[in-house]
């Protein structure tokens with residue numbers, strides 16, 4: 616079965632597309648973010664190591680990520696069902712490490728789906744979250760807005776923007792994404808593997824374009 620890599624900036628809707636494709640085709644959705652959060656929750660050695668990087672605002676090193684993915688990609692289930700990789704490879708060294716795994720018998724990348732959208736739209740989405748300061752209820756000013764601006768529907772508390780969701784943080788995330796991803800896209804472009812999809816469209820339209828291009832019915 617095929618291995619697909621999903622690339623795209625934060626806020627572009629990778630998670631939504633992954634969910635739709637995996638529900639429909641039975642692919643495994645392998646998200647490095649989910650794996651790391653799970654390891655942190657379990658308090659494993661790997662989780663503790665990853666947490667220390669995340670706490671200091673840094674990225675988890677390539678070596679750690681590659682170690683996780685090496686074991687995951689060798690699993691029978693991956694071969695049987697195919698998978699959608701979300702968050703790996705994220706850097707050029709990770710893509711090169713992936714090639715080494717393939718030479719040791721892991722399945723190779725079939726296509727790379729690159730979701731694209733303008734910075735303006737991404738900024739709107741990334742800064743749309745509001746959290747109630749009193750009861751912690753979460754709202755989204757674009758998709759699930761509160762009935763009254765800035766006021767929690769559930770308890771009347773004041774809604775706040777968390778540090779992660781501010782404009783400065785969102786810009787920084789998009790910048791880091793661009794720096795890391797450009798070399799990666801060139802790497803896969805040289806092999807003719809990259810499928811570019813306009814992700815500013817409706818999510819069902821995005822899904823059907825991806826399916827058509829990948830010859831998934």
Ligand SMILES: [Zn+2]
Nearest residue numbers: 747750767770
């Ligand atoms: Zn509240």
